Structures are given as structure tokens and as C-alpha cells.
Amino acid sequence: MEDASPDRSDGKPKRSYWSENLRLLGMLLSVWFTVSFGFGILLHEPLNRFEILGVPAGFWFAQAGSIYVFVALIFVYSWRISKIERRFGVSDDEEGRA
Amino acid sequence: MSTQALTYLFVGLSFALYIGIAIWSRAGSTREFYVAGGGVHPVANGMATAADWMSAASFISMAGIIAFAGYDASVFLMGWTGGYVLLALLLAPYLRKFGQFTVPDFLGERYYSKAARVVAVLCLVIVSFTYVAGQMRGVGVVFSRFLDVPIDMGVLIGMAVVFFYAVLGGMKGITYTQVAQYCVLIFAYLVPAVFISILVTGNPLPPLALGAEAGETGQSVLERLDGTLTDLGFAAYTEGTKSTVDLFAITLALMVGTAGLPHVIVRFFTVPKVSDARRSAGWALVFIALLYTTAPAVAAMARLNFVETVNGTAYAEDTPEWVKSWEGIGLIGWQDKNADGRIQYAAGAPFEGAPDFSGETGPSGERVLTNAPTGSANEIYVDRDIMVLANPEIASLPGWVIALVAAGGIAAALSTAAGLLLVISASVSHDLLKKTFRPGLSERSELMAARGAAVVAILIAGWFGIHPPGFVAQVVALAFGLAAASLFPAIVMGIFTRSMNKEGAIFGMLSGLTFTILYIGRFKFGWFGGGGEEDWLFGISPEGIGAVGMALNFAVAFGVARVTRPVPGTVRALVERIRVPSGAGAAGVH
Numbered sequence: 026m027e028d029a030s031p032d033r034s035d036g037k038p039k040r041s042y043w044s045e046n047l048r049l050l051g052m053l054l055s056v057w058f059t060v061s062f063g064f065g066i067l068l069h070e071p072l073n074r075f076e077i078l079g080v081p082a083g084f085w086f087a088q089a090g091s092i093y094v095f096v097a098l099i100f101v102y103s104w105r106i107s108k109i110e111r112r113f114g115v116s117d118d119e120e121g122r123a
Numbered sequence: 124m125s126t127q128a129l130t131y132l133f134v135g136l137s138f139a140l141y142i143g144i145a146i147w148s149r150a151g152s153t154r155e156f157y158v159a160g161g162g163v164h165p166v167a168n169g170m171a172t173a174a175d176w177m178s179a180a181s182f183i184s185m186a187g188i189i190a191f192a193g194y195d196a197s198v199f200l201m202g203w204t205g206g207y208v209l210l211a212l213l214l215a216p217y218l219r220k221f222g223q224f225t226v227p228d229f230l231g232e233r234y235y236s237k238a239a240r241v242v243a244v245l246c247l248v249i250v251s252f253t254y255v256a257g258q259m260r261g262v263g264v265v266f267s268r269f270l271d272v273p274i275d276m277g278v279l280i281g282m283a284v285v286f287f288y289a290v291l292g293g294m295k296g297i298t299y300t301q302v303a304q305y306c307v308l309i310f311a312y313l314v315p316a317v318f319i320s321i322l323v324t325g326n327p328l329p330p331l332a333l334g335a336e337a338g339e340t341g342q343s344v345l346e347r348l349d350g351t352l353t354d355l356g357f358a359a360y361t362e363g364t365k366s367t368v369d370l371f372a373i374t375l376a377l378m379v380g381t382a383g384l385p386h387v388i389v390r391f392f393t394v395p396k397v398s399d400a401r402r403s404a405g406w407a408l409v410f411i412a413l414l415y416t417t418a419p420a421v422a423a424m425a426r427l428n429f430v431e432t433v434n435g436t437a438y439a440e441d442t443p444e445w446v447k448s449w450e451g452i453g454l455i456g457w458q459d460k461n462a463d464g465r466i467q468y469a470a471g472a473p474f475e476g477a478p479d480f481s482g483e484t485g486p487s488g489e490r491v492l493t494n495a496p497t498g499s500a501n502e503i504y505v506d507r508d509i510m511v512l513a514n515p516e517i518a519s520l521p522g523w524v525i526a527l528v529a530a531g532g533i534a535a536a537l538s539t540a541a542g543l544l545l546v547i548s549a550s551v552s553h554d555l556l557k558k559t560f561r562p563g564l565s566e567r568s569e570l571m572a573a574r575g576a577a578v579v580a581i582l583i584a585g586w587f588g589i590h591p592p593g594f595v596a597q598v599v600a601l602a603f604g605l606a607a608a609s610l611f612p613a614i615v616m617g618i619f620t621r622s623m624n625k626e627g628a629i630f631g632m633l634s635g636l637t638f639t640i641l642y643i644g645r646f647k648f649g650w651f652g653g654g655g656e657e658d659w660l661f662g663i664s665p666e667g668i669g670a671v672g673m674a675l676n677f678a679v680a681f682g683v684a685r686v687t688r689p690v691p692g693t694v695r696a697l698v699e700r701i702r703v704p705s706g707a708g709a710a711g712v713h
Binding site for chain 1: 208211370416419703
């Protein structure tokens with residue numbers, strides 16, 4: 026993802042809002058990758074030596090755990106980004122319906 | 124009341140409900156027809172998205188696929204849910220901020236050309252029609268199985284119902300019928316799942332069943348299943364047979380494909396605000412996860428139950444009654460190869476091809492098959508769809524539960540078909556007519572054209588349903604692979620880079636699309652002399668090739684963009700605007 030270019034006219038707050046957003050996205054997407062591609066596929070066999078809720082852990086991540094984490098990720102993003110938006114004054118929550 | 128009468132009653136009532144909603148919520152403007160007026164509550168939109176997304180395949184076939192593929196089927200579970208993370212984080216809020224009606228709207232304006240819009244329409248139509256062809260067939264199959272009508276008749280009934288609420292109500296009608304359809308389908312899925320969970324583990328919560336003790340055996344459902352299957356010569360349920368690179372590629376292609384499916388994306392144009400689009404995607408995944416975390420449990424329990432109650436039983440005396448009733452309609456077939464009168468279940472196909480009944484009755488009372496037997500010790504053919512369809516009978520549930528499952532399966536098939544038909548008609552009336560070839564079109568004529576396009580799309584989809592092309596079984600791979608390789612990269616680059624220009628995006632989409640079609644064509648339909656597993660690129664199956672198509676799209680786009688003209692300043696300003704939520708306004712106002 027490219028960085029903001031210097032020739033912007035509409036002010037500084039929005040640019041740093043965007044870099045905060047990218048940082049948050051990077052963090053959440055690395056969790057997304059780790060639980061599914063990491064735990065569910067690449068590390069599935071070694072993890073199967075452990076158990077979660079009575080199920081081999083690699084199998085559990087592949088067929089259940091990753092789905093729970095996905096749901097949590099979307100709500101965490103929604104909550105964190107709303108806070109960032111309010112901080113930078115770019116939220117649409119207070120604007121009401123057009 | 125008989126089960127058949129109850130089925131007619133339940134299905135009839137659900138149809139009356141859908142049509143009633145359609146009349147109450149009919150669209151009066153193009154804004155209502157394309158994006159339901161932009162005023163749908165995020166939770167309601169989440170439910171509608173879940174119904175839109177979960178087709179007859181999710182409802183009926185998925186548990187069966189997991190039951191027979193075990194760990195390998197994890198690609199579907201992760202792929203079809205993980206895509207919502209990408210959708211919520213990378214696409215939905217920005218497209219909602221952009222605030223027009225269709226996916227080609229965004230691509231056409233972001234890549235400042237009619238050519239980009241038309242290429243986007245082309246990708247959308249190919250993706251959506253390959254998907255809807257399978258759905259209409261699914262509608263027909265579900266009808267014929269539950270209502271005892273021929274499949275073609277089932278397709279026609281399905282077309283008539285979809286016609287009514289999609290043409291009349293547009294997105295507005297579809298949204299509220301999908302909310303109702305979600306309620307019907309999830310209730311119909313969970314009721315038998317809870318009962319079979321109690322039957323097998325004594326615990327009413329299906330998601331906990333995998334690790335729960337199976338009966339009084341001292342082993343968990345999974346341990347017992349692993350043990351039983353390896354004894355019979357199958358691979359262990361918790362270990363896969365696919366290569367790691369293929370698992371990786373298929374999961375990625377399904378995730379990215381999910382996020383790139385136009386009929387799913389447009390659902391997020393219907394909520395009032397940018398923050399609602401994010402929340403709504405979260406709710407959609409909650410509603411989807413209810414079914415997707417239940418399916419693996421249903422799969423494992425049904426497979427275990429099948430092996431334990433059927434294998435080794437004497438057909439004439441102790442084989443369960445439901446086996447015979449599903450044999451009656453051809454979804455189970457038994458060939459007594461060793462003539463001992465008992466059913467032997469083992470790895471491998473029992474005989475060549477699908478069961479072909481001679482019409483005679485064998486020595487144990489079974490339906491005689493004319494198929495040539497294979498060398499495998501396995502004697503029984505099972506259609507994998509049975510794992511969900513036969514659950515109520517396996518758990519000895521009353522007739523109304525079977526009727527409920529029928530209504531649920533039909534709801535799942537109709538809701539997906541309607542969502543697909545709507546994006547096709549919107550892309551024709553709005554993107555091709557209004558925005559490309561007939562810019563002078565009035566609001567009224569555009570609405571007429573949208574309804575007309577919906578009619579034509581239903582007729583074409585119905586034709587595919589009655590004359591299914593040979594590729595119906597492969598359409599899932601095709602639709603997801605194409606969405607992943609064409610639309611997703613173009614949209615993401617349009618939001619996250621300011622420098623991607625029209626040449627880059629257009630060549631990127633076209634090369635991703637072409638590469639993926641040709642690869643799937645070669646290995647699925649035998650183009651260019653076909654080929655086997657040993658010819659796969661990097662060991663990646665056609666199901667996973669969309670991931671490579673996506674990478675190719677990105678690479679071509681960045682390469683072409685480097686050597687062509689930079690994007691105009693107005694487009695850079697557009698990108699800045701969609702990156703911040705404030706000032707969204709209503710969809711379509713810009």
C-alpha cells in the first residue's frame with residue numbers, strides 16, 4: 026500500500042487517519058492469516074498433538090476456531106476504527122442520515 | 124397429516140410469505156430497485172447477506188462434502204467465511220462511501236473510462252451466470268425431491284416465484300424476502316442438528332459435539348470416527364489427502380472470490396452509513412457462522428452414525444429403514460458383491476458410475492444394480508447430500524421436521540438465485556444502458572429496463588436449469604476463481620493505491636480472467652488436450668487456481684501502470700474522498 030503523497034491539499038488529519046487505518050488493518054489481517062493459513066493449514070499437523078475442547082487443535086482451527094476469530098476480527102475492526110475516526114473528526118456516525 | 128401434506132403446507136406458506144413481502148415492498152424508483160433505497164438496517168442486511176450467500180449447496184451439500192472429505196473440506200469452511208474479513212476490512216466501507224449502485228459503477232468511475240466499466244460488466248456477468256446456472260438446477264432438484272414433481276417442473280416453479288419478487292420488488296423486495304428466508308433456513312438447519320447431537324452425544328449444542336463423548340464409548344466423536352474409518356481403509360478423518368500448497372491455494376481463492384462476488388458486495392450498498400457497512404458484514408458472518416459451525420458437527424456425527432448403523436448389517440433384517448427409503452429414490456445403492464446378504468462399507472467406489480437400477484429385486488429385497496462392480500470391497504453407494512436430508516429420519520424426528528427441511532432448502536436456493544439475478548439485471552440496465560450506450564435514459568425507462576433485464580436473466584437462468592451444461596458440478600470452482608482473479612484485485616487497487624490507472628486495471632482484469640478460464644477449461648473440460656494432476660501448475664488444482672489468477676492480475680496491473688499515463692487529479696481526489704467515512708450521504712447521491 027503506498028503512502029500519502031506530499032501534494033495533498035485537504036489537510037493533515039485525514040492523512041494520518043489513513044495511516045492509522047492501514048496499521049490497524051495490517052494487525053488484524055495478520056491475525057486473520059495466522060489462524061487460518063497458519064494454524065489451520067501450515068501448522069495443522071504439529072498442532073494436532075494438542076487438544077481444544079476435546080478436538081485436535083489443528084483440526085479445530087481449520088473447522089471451527091478460525092471462524093470464531095473471523096467474526097471477532099470484524100467487530101474489533103468496527104470498534105477500533107470508529108474510535109480512530111472520532112479522534113480525527115472523520116466519523117459519519119454523528120452526521121445523521123442524508 | 125402426512126409428511127407430504129405437511130411439506131406442501133410449509134412450502135406453500137413460505138411462498139405466500141415471500142410474495143406478500145414482495146407486494147408490500149415493491150420498488151418505485153431505480154434507487155429502491157438497485158439498493159433498496161439505502162435504508163436497510165445493518166442487522167437486517169446481515170441476515171439478507173447470509174441468505175444471499177448461503178445457497179442450496181451450503182444448506183444441503185456442505186455437511187455431506189465435509190462428512191466424506193473430513194479435514195480436506197476445511198478449505199470450504201475457512202474459505203467461505205474468511206472472505207467476509209476481507210470484505211469488511213478492505214472493500215465494503217469504501218464502496219459504501221463511494222455510494223453508487225453497482226460494482227461496475229465503482230470500477231468505471233475509479234478507472235475513468237467506459238472500457239473499464241464494460242470489462243467489469245463482462246467479469247460480473249460471467250461470474251454471476253456460472254453461479255446462477257447451478258442455483259436454478261439446485262432449485263429444481265430440491266423441489267423434485269421434496270414435492271415429488273419432475274426436476275424441470277421444479278425449475279419452472281422456482282422461476283415463477285423468483286420472477287414475482289425480484290422483478291416486482293427489485294433489491295428492496297429481495298432484501299426483505301431474504302431476511303424471511305434466512306429465518307426459515309437457519310431454523311430448518313438447526314432443529315435436526317440439535318436432535319442428532321442429542322442422539323449421538325447427549326449434548327444439545329452441535330458445535331461442541333466433535334469433542335464430546337460418542338454414546339458411552341469413552342471416545343470422542345472424532346476419535347471414534349478416525350478409528351472406525353482407518354479400520355475400513357479410509358484416510359483418518361482429521362488428516363487430509365490434499366497437498367499443503369493446494370489447500371493453501373484453494374482456501375485463498377475461495378476467500379478472495381467470496382469478497383469479490385458482486386451479489387455479495389452490492390448488499391453493502393443498501394445500508395445507511397459507512398460504519399453500518401462494517402457492522403453489517405460482522406452480522407452477516409455471525410449469521411453465516413451459525414450454519415458453518417454446525418455443519419462440521421453434523422458431518423462427523425452423520426458419518427459416524429452411518430458407519431455404525433449400516434456397516435455389517437443384514438439387509439433383509441437389521442438395516443435401518445431410512446436406508447431403504449433413500450435407496451427407493453436412488454440416492455443409495457447396494458450391490459451384494461460377496462453374496463452374504465450383509466452391507467459391507469469400505470474405501471473406494473463400489474461400482475462404476477452413478478447407480479443404474481434394473482427394476483428387479485435381489486435376494487435380500489434390494490434394488491438390483493446393473494453397474495459393473497469395481498475391485499473395492501465396498502458395496503454401498505451413498506449420495507453425499509443424504510447427510511443433511513436424511514438427518515430427520517436418522518434421528519427419528521416427526522414429519523414436520525422433514526417438511527421444515529424442505530422449506531429451508533428451497534429458501535436457500537431461491538434467495539441466492541434472486542440475489543444473482545438482480546446484480547445481472549442491474550449491470551445491464553444501469554451500467555450498459557444508462558451509463559454506456561443510452562445516457563439519455565429517463566428514471567422511468569431505466570426502471571423498466573431493469574425489470575426487463577431481470578425477466579431476461581430469469582429466462583436464461585431457467586434455460587440453464589432445465590438444460591444444465593456439463594459444467595454445473597464445477598461452477599463453484601469457476602465462479603469463485605473468476606471473481607478472485609478479476610474483480611477483487613481491481614477494486615482493492617482502486618481503493619488502496621492512488622496511482623493505479625485505467626490501462627493497468629483493464630489489462631489486469633482481462634489477464635486474470637483469461638488465465639483462470641483457460642486453466643479451468645483445460646483441467647475440467649479437457650481444452651487443449653486436457654491434462655491430469657501431474658500437469659498442474661505448482662501442484663495447484665483448478666479449484667485453487669483463482670489465487671494464481673489474482674496474483675497475475677496484480678502483477679500485470681502494476682507492470683502496465685508503470686509504463687502508461689498516470690491517473691488524472693480528479694481520480695486521485697475521488698480516492699481521497701472514499702478513504703474517509705464522513706460525508707457519505709445516501710447511496711446514489713453524488
